[in-house]
Amino acid sequence: MNEGLTHLDENGKAIMVDVGEKNATGRLAIARGEVRMKESTLKLIMSGEMAKGDVWAVARVAGIMAAKKTPDLIPLCHPLLLSSVSVDFTPHPGQGRVEIEARVRVTGQTGVEMEALMAVAVAGLAIYDMCKAVDKEMVVSEIRLMEKHGGKSGTFLRQE
Amino acid sequence: MNEGLTHLDENGKAIMVDVGEKNATGRLAIARGEVRMKESTLKLIMSGEMAKGDVWAVARVAGIMAAKKTPDLIPLCHPLLLSSVSVDFTPHPGQGRVEIEARVRVTGQTGVEMEALMAVAVAGLAIYDMCKAVDKEMVVSEIRLMEKHGGKSGTFLRQE
Amino acid sequence: MNEGLTHLDENGKAIMVDVGEKNATGRLAIARGEVRMKESTLKLIMSGEMAKGDVWAVARVAGIMAAKKTPDLIPLCHPLLLSSVSVDFTPHPGQGRVEIEARVRVTGQTGVEMEALMAVAVAGLAIYDMCKAVDKEMVVSEIRLMEKHGGKSGTFLRQE
Amino acid sequence: MNEGLTHLDENGKAIMVDVGEKNATGRLAIARGEVRMKESTLKLIMSGEMAKGDVWAVARVAGIMAAKKTPDLIPLCHPLLLSSVSVDFTPHPGQGRVEIEARVRVTGQTGVEMEALMAVAVAGLAIYDMCKAVDKEMVVSEIRLMEKHGGKSGTFLRQE
Amino acid sequence: MNEGLTHLDENGKAIMVDVGEKNATGRLAIARGEVRMKESTLKLIMSGEMAKGDVWAVARVAGIMAAKKTPDLIPLCHPLLLSSVSVDFTPHPGQGRVEIEARVRVTGQTGVEMEALMAVAVAGLAIYDMCKAVDKEMVVSEIRLMEKHGGKSGTFLRQE
Amino acid sequence: MNEGLTHLDENGKAIMVDVGEKNATGRLAIARGEVRMKESTLKLIMSGEMAKGDVWAVARVAGIMAAKKTPDLIPLCHPLLLSSVSVDFTPHPGQGRVEIEARVRVTGQTGVEMEALMAVAVAGLAIYDMCKAVDKEMVVSEIRLMEKHGGKSGTFLRQE
Numbered sequence: 001m002n003e004g005l006t007h008l009d010e011n012g013k014a015i016m017v018d019v020g021e022k023n024a025t026g027r028l029a030i031a032r033g034e035v036r037m038k039e040s041t042l043k044l045i046m047s048g049e050m051a052k053g054d055v056w057a058v059a060r061v062a063g064i065m066a067a068k069k070t071p072d073l074i075p076l077c078h079p080l081l082l083s084s085v086s087v088d089f090t091p092h093p094g095q096g097r098v099e100i101e102a103r104v105r106v107t108g109q110t111g112v113e114m115e116a117l118m119a120v121a122v123a124g125l126a127i128y129d130m131c132k133a134v135d136k137e138m139v140v141s142e143i144r145l146m147e148k149h150g151g152k153s154g155t156f157l158r159q160e
Numbered sequence: 161m162n163e164g165l166t167h168l169d170e171n172g173k174a175i176m177v178d179v180g181e182k183n184a185t186g187r188l189a190i191a192r193g194e195v196r197m198k199e200s201t202l203k204l205i206m207s208g209e210m211a212k213g214d215v216w217a218v219a220r221v222a223g224i225m226a227a228k229k230t231p232d233l234i235p236l237c238h239p240l241l242l243s244s245v246s247v248d249f250t251p252h253p254g255q256g257r258v259e260i261e262a263r264v265r266v267t268g269q270t271g272v273e274m275e276a277l278m279a280v281a282v283a284g285l286a287i288y289d290m291c292k293a294v295d296k297e298m299v300v301s302e303i304r305l306m307e308k309h310g311g312k313s314g315t316f317l318r319q320e
Numbered sequence: 321m322n323e324g325l326t327h328l329d330e331n332g333k334a335i336m337v338d339v340g341e342k343n344a345t346g347r348l349a350i351a352r353g354e355v356r357m358k359e360s361t362l363k364l365i366m367s368g369e370m371a372k373g374d375v376w377a378v379a380r381v382a383g384i385m386a387a388k389k390t391p392d393l394i395p396l397c398h399p400l401l402l403s404s405v406s407v408d409f410t411p412h413p414g415q416g417r418v419e420i421e422a423r424v425r426v427t428g429q430t431g432v433e434m435e436a437l438m439a440v441a442v443a444g445l446a447i448y449d450m451c452k453a454v455d456k457e458m459v460v461s462e463i464r465l466m467e468k469h470g471g472k473s474g475t476f477l478r479q480e
Numbered sequence: 481m482n483e484g485l486t487h488l489d490e491n492g493k494a495i496m497v498d499v500g501e502k503n504a505t506g507r508l509a510i511a512r513g514e515v516r517m518k519e520s521t522l523k524l525i526m527s528g529e530m531a532k533g534d535v536w537a538v539a540r541v542a543g544i545m546a547a548k549k550t551p552d553l554i555p556l557c558h559p560l561l562l563s564s565v566s567v568d569f570t571p572h573p574g575q576g577r578v579e580i581e582a583r584v585r586v587t588g589q590t591g592v593e594m595e596a597l598m599a600v601a602v603a604g605l606a607i608y609d610m611c612k613a614v615d616k617e618m619v620v621s622e623i624r625l626m627e628k629h630g631g632k633s634g635t636f637l638r639q640e
Numbered sequence: 641m642n643e644g645l646t647h648l649d650e651n652g653k654a655i656m657v658d659v660g661e662k663n664a665t666g667r668l669a670i671a672r673g674e675v676r677m678k679e680s681t682l683k684l685i686m687s688g689e690m691a692k693g694d695v696w697a698v699a700r701v702a703g704i705m706a707a708k709k710t711p712d713l714i715p716l717c718h719p720l721l722l723s724s725v726s727v728d729f730t731p732h733p734g735q736g737r738v739e740i741e742a743r744v745r746v747t748g749q750t751g752v753e754m755e756a757l758m759a760v761a762v763a764g765l766a767i768y769d770m771c772k773a774v775d776k777e778m779v780v781s782e783i784r785l786m787e788k789h790g791g792k793s794g795t796f797l798r799q800e
Numbered sequence: 801m802n803e804g805l806t807h808l809d810e811n812g813k814a815i816m817v818d819v820g821e822k823n824a825t826g827r828l829a830i831a832r833g834e835v836r837m838k839e840s841t842l843k844l845i846m847s848g849e850m851a852k853g854d855v856w857a858v859a860r861v862a863g864i865m866a867a868k869k870t871p872d873l874i875p876l877c878h879p880l881l882l883s884s885v886s887v888d889f890t891p892h893p894g895q896g897r898v899e900i901e902a903r904v905r906v907t908g909q910t911g912v913e914m915e916a917l918m919a920v921a922v923a924g925l926a927i928y929d930m931c932k933a934v935d936k937e938m939v940v941s942e943i944r945l946m947e948k949h950g951g952k953s954g955t956f957l958r959q960e
Binding site for chain 3: 484485486487488491492493494513524525533534535537538541542545546549552553554555556557593594597598601602604605606608609610611612613614616617618619620621622623624625628636638
C-alpha cells in the first residue's frame with residue numbers, strides 16, 4: 001500500500017499524478033541552500049575586479065533558467081507557467097559560506113517547491129563550476145524548503 | 161586580476177574557456193551527497209510494495225539524464241560525450257539518510273566533475289519530489305566531489 | 321485546397337493553428353502500442369534479478385518524460401500543461417510481445433493524442449534500447465489512439 | 481544474473497554502460513517504419529496544393545531533429561556527434577500506407593540504431609499530427625532496424 | 641535606480657518579474673526581419689528543383705519551434721502556452737532580400753514579442769545555414785517588432 | 801539540380817549532410833551584430849546602478865548558452881563539442897547602438913559559423929527583452945559572419 005507517496009501507485013509504479021481537479025491558486029515557495037568553500041575562495045570572488053564581475057549574475061541566471069526546466073529534470077513533476085523567479089546570494093566572508101535563496105511564484109494547480117529547490121541547487125553548482133579551478137572541495141549543501149504558501153495543504157514554515 | 165577563476169576573463173566577464181589545446185584523456189569523477197529525511201519517510205520507501213517499486217529507479221534515471229544535460233544547465237560548462245554514468249543509493253535506515261554516489265567517465269578535453277555533481281543533486285531532488293507529500297522537511301545536502309582522475313591537474317582525492 | 325488538414329494553410333504551408341478561441345475543457349487520451357521480441361528476450365526481462373530490476377521503471381519514466389517534451393518534438397504541436405501521465409506495460413510471455421498503454425489528461429484548449437502516442441513510442445524505444453544487445457530484431461509497432469474524450473470533437477473510441 | 485542486458489547491472493539497476501574502451505569507428509544504421517491511414521487521407525496529402533506543401537518537409541525535419549535529441553529521450557543512450565541523418569518517405573497510395581526510412585551515420589564509440597529508430601518514430605508521429613483532423617485511426621507501425629554497420633558486433637542485416 | 645528596466649531590481653540584479661497579478665488576455669505580436677544575400681543565391685533557392693524543395697519549409701519549422709523554445713533561450717522570459725505561430729517569407733528577387741514575418745498569439749499574462757522576434761531570428765539563421773555553402777556574406781537583419789495587441793500596455797504599431 | 805546548396809539533395813529534400821569524411825581540424829568563427837535603440841535607453845543601461853548590474857552578464861550568458869543549443873534550433877546543423885565561446889558588447893552611447901561580437905572555437909568536422917551567429921542573435925534578443933519595457937522599437941540587426949578559420953574551405957574574412 002502506498003500510504004502517502006502520491007507519485008507511486010498502489011503497486012509502487014511511478015505516475016505523474018492527476019492534478020486536474022485541484023484549484024489554480026496563487027502559490028509561493030521559498031528554498032535555501034549554501035555553498036561552503038575556503039575563505040580564500042570567497043575572498044577571491046568578492047575582491048578586486050571579480051567583485052564587479054559576472055559570478056553572481058551567471059549563477060543567478062543558471063538558477064532562474066533551471067527553475068524553468070524543472071519538469072524536464074524531475075521525471076514526475078508537472079509543467080507549470082511560473083509567474084516569477086528570483087535568486088539571491090548572501091556571502092558570509094568570515095565563514096567561507098554563500099547562502100542562496102530562491103523564490104518562485106505561480107498561479108497553478110501544483111506547488112513550486114521543486115522549482116525553488118532546483119534553482120538553489122543549480123545556482124550553487126554554477127558557483128562551484130566557476131570556482132573549481134581554485135577550490136575542488138567546495139560543498140553544495142542544506143538545500144531545503146523554507147516556506148510554502150497556497151494550495152490545499154496550506155502554509156508550511158520550516159522550523160529551524 | 162583573475163587569479164585562477166578560469167571561467168572569468170581579466171575584467172570579470174564570463175567566458176566558456178578554450179579547452180581546444182587540452183588533450184583528450186580518459187577521465188573519471190565521483191561525487192556524493194545525501195538526502196536527510198524523517199526515519200518514518202525512509203521506512204515508507206523501504207517497506208512493503210514500495211520496496212519493490214520505482215522510487216530508486218526513477219531517481220537513478222533522473223540523475224543519469226541530468227548528467228547528460230549538464231552543459232544546458234551550467235552556463236559555462238563544455239559539452240562532452242559522456243562514456244558512462246552510474247548513480248547508486250545507500251539507505252541508512254537508522255539515520256534517516258540516503259547516500260547518493262554518481263560516477264561519470266569520459267574521454268575528452270575537460271573533466272566531468274560538474275556532471276557527477278549534477279547527477280547527485282538531481283537524483284536527490286527527485287527523491288524529494290516523490291516523498292514530499294509525507295515529508296516537506298527533507299534536506300538535499302553535502303553534494304561534493306570525492307575523486308577525480310585524468311587530465312592535466314591529475315588525481316584529486318577528497319580528505320574527509 | 322486544404323480540406324481539413326488543419327496544420328497546413330490554403331497554400332500547403334505549415335502553421336501552428338490558432339486554438340485561442342477553443343474552450344479549455346478536461347481532456348483525456350489513451351494510446352496503445354506494442355514491442356514484439358523473441359520469446360527468449362521477454363523471458364530474460366521477466367526472470368531472476370531482472371524481474372525486480374529497473375527495465376519497466378526506466379521505460380515508464382522515458383514515456384512520461386517524452387509526453388512532456390511532445391511540443392519540442394512535433395513541430396506544429398501546442399505546448400500544454402499536462403495534468404497527468406501514466407504508462408503501463410502488459411507482457412504477453414507466450415507471444416513475445418509487450419503491450420504499452422499511455423493515458424494523458426489535461427485541462428486545455430487542445431487534445432493530448434500526440435502526447436499519449438509519443439509516450440507509447442518512446443517507452444517502446446526505451447525497451448528496445450535496453451534489450452538490443454540480445455535482440456536487434458525487436459519491432460515497435462501498432463502505435464495508435466484508443467480513446468479520446470473532451471473538446472469540441474467529442475468522444476472517439478477506436479473500433480478494433 | 482544479467483545475461484546480456486548490458487544496460488542493467490548484475491542487480492538489475494539501470495546504468496549508462498561504459499563505452500570508453502570501444503573504438504571510434506564509422507557506423508551506419510538504417511531503420512524503417514510505416515504510417516497506415518485511410519486511402520482518402522493519403523490522397524489528400526498527395527493531391528492539389530498539399531502535394532507541393534510542407535507535409536513531407538515538416539515530418540522530415542521532425543525526424544532529423546528527433547535523431548539529434550535521442551540521448552535526451554532514451555535514458556541510457558550515449559550522446560553522439562551524428563555525422564549525417566536523412567529521412568525519406570515512400571507513399572503507397574493504393575495501400576493507404578507511407579513507408580519511412582531513416583539513415584544515420586556517426587564516427588563514434590556506439591551505434592546509432594536508437595537514433596535511426598527515433599527518427600522514424602517521430603517522423604511518423606508528425607505525419608499523424610498533421611493529418612489527425614481528418615483521420616484519427618492512423619497507425620504508426622513496424623518500426624524496426626534494417627541494417628547496422630561498423631563497431632565490434634559488425635554488420636546486421638534484417639531478414640524479412 | 642531602475643527607472644523602468646523591469647527585468648532588473650533596484651540593485652541591477654536580474655529577476656524574472658512577477659506577472660501573477662496581470663490579467664490573462666488575448667495577445668498578438670507581429671515581428672519582421674530580413675535576410676540579405678547575393679541575387680544569385682536567392683535565384684538559386686527560387687529556381688528549378690529547389691523552388692519546390694524544402695528550403696522555406698525547413699526555415700518555417702525552425703522559426704515555429706524556436707518560438708516555443710523562447711523561455712529556454714531568453715533567461716528572464718516567462719513560459720507561455722502559445723496558441724498560434726506562423727512564419728512567412730517574401731522573397732524580393734531583384735533586391736537579393738527575403739523578408740520574414742512571424743505572428744504569435746497567446747492568451748496569457750505576458751506578451752509574445754520575444755517569441756515573434758525569436759521566430760524571425762531563427763528562421764533567418766536557418767536560411768543562412770542552408771545557403772552558406774554558396775554565400776557566406778548573407779546578413780540577418782532588421783529584426784523588429786511591428787505590432788503588439790492586448791495586455792495593459794495596449795496596442796503598439798511601429799512607425800516606419 | 802542542387803548546385804551547391806549542400807543541405808538539400810538533388811530533389812530539394814532537406815538532409816543533414818554527411819561530414820564523416822571531413823577532417824577534425826581546429827576551427828574558429830567570429831560573428832557580429834548590433835542592437836539599435838534610443839539613446840535614452842542605452843544611457844539607462846549604462847548609468848547609475850544599472851551600470852554595475854546584470855544586463856551585460858545576462859545577455860552574455862544567453863548568447864553562450866544559445867551557441868551550445870544551435871543544433872537544437874537549426875534543423876540541419878551538426879552537433880559539435882564547442883571548445884570555447886565568448887560574447888562581447890561594445891556600447892556606442894552617442895549612436896544608440898550596442899555592437900555584439902561572438903567568437904566560437906571547436907576541433908571538429910564542421911565549422912562553427914552558425915553557433916557564432918546564434919550567440920549574437922540571442923544575446924541581442926536578450927538585451928531587447930530586458931529593455932523592452934522602455935523601448936519597443938529596438939532593432940536587432942546586421943548579424944553576419946566576420947571571420948572563419950580552419951576546415952577545407954579555409955579562411956574567410958568579410959570585406960566591409
